Amino acid sequence: MTHVFVHGNPEVDAIWGPLVAALTARGIADIVLLSPPGFGSPAPDGWDASMESYANWLITEVEKLEAPVHLVGHDWGAGHVLGLLARRPDLVATWATDIVGLIHPDYTWHDAAQAWQTPDVGEQVIDAMVSMTIDERTAAFAGLGLPDDILGKVAAGLNAEMGRCILGLYRDATQPAAAQLGERLVNVDLPRGLGIIATADSYVPAELCTAATSTLGAGELRLEGLGHWWMVEDPDQAAVGLINFWQEST
Template sequence: MPAVLVHGVPETAELWGPLRARLRRDDVVALRLPGFGRPLPPGFQATKEGYAAWLTEAVAELGGQGPVDLVGHDWGGGLVVRLVSLRPDLVRSWATDAAALADPAYEWHEHARLFQTPGVGEDLLSAMTTLSADDYLAGLRDLGLPLDATDGLTGLDEMMARCILTLYRSAVHVGAEWAPAFVDVGAPGLVIAPAKDAFLPEANTRAAAARAGAHVTELPGAGHWWMLEDPARAAAVLQEFWDGLPA
């Protein structure tokens, strides 16, 4: 019954390193999304449903000993939302900071809208891939990344950029499309709500969590990269949730 961690965009699985080091379990698996530090499988479509189908297959394979504890951040958290909406039988529990993606009232942030705009998105990501690591991280720090954090956030390349564009352009109406199935999820859920997340508004987060029947834990003072800002607190939140699950 492993704990399975799913990173977001533009990130890689190394994002979870500091948090994993503080968890009281040795069965943690950090998945690496196709195109994000790993090749694309043959025929893979980097759409929101393509990634959701990939995650469902990966979790089913990992769950050979029983349902998993699934955790997702950012787009990884959105994919968790979709998986538990359609296949709650694959998980013992789930946790996400991106429940907002299944709220019909959710509106995309400015950067997502730029990615979704033909020509503009290509130009923006092309410019991002040519930045030095220091300049690239400086841009993320302007969005709330902790000053000393680099884990899983320096791997942007042309393949990842193409996947990002395809993913965001498949998800223009994600809230309306995913909300109907994200209701009364039949597995215990934890929705993490960082108070200063610039991309995922708390109102959308709480509204979606209520429809899904999930518990909400607010992280006062925390931003989008809460697992890097305070890995010990992040690990404690997850550990407390897991410790409270039925045996």
């Protein structure tokens, strides 16, 4: 069965490299990395970067594969996975995502997201990010905790097209939009799921992720002390947790 991974913002698929290596070393094959439009792959003409457009994009990509698939999402990739599940759960054998608390009614967007969601302010922030040289951007992103090789690829991937997609996606997802997605998912007959709870992730509180995971009837992979880029920080622990989940689902 195909294992499909979807990354988020402002990322490229290089963030999955350490985890893919750990999974491959443990015998997992048929791995597909999907880059959302504007985030490592070109955005089609007229792309509005809305939540619905990204969900439909992911549906189209998964339909090209031998469904059902094991679907894994990180950051906004998690949002796209949840968007697909609200529309086409039949395409998925299992799903696993981090930041599930995004759909909790009490979730409040982090400071950077709120800046992007603010007219004029968001454009100024994105213009400043895009106008940096790659070296300047790499230095600015150094605090993310990514290794140099992945950090360089992430910094190089940020361009004006990604910037436009960041603004479109975050503005479309202004609350209560994400919470409304959660309300839709509660009424869907979901396949077996897994909430990946990285307890040190500063973007979405772990307690909201735990609550939302429970609401969706999903299991939990708790990664104590790991942050937003858990797949890079401890790929072996993440690989073992995912493999156990997949094996239990067969």
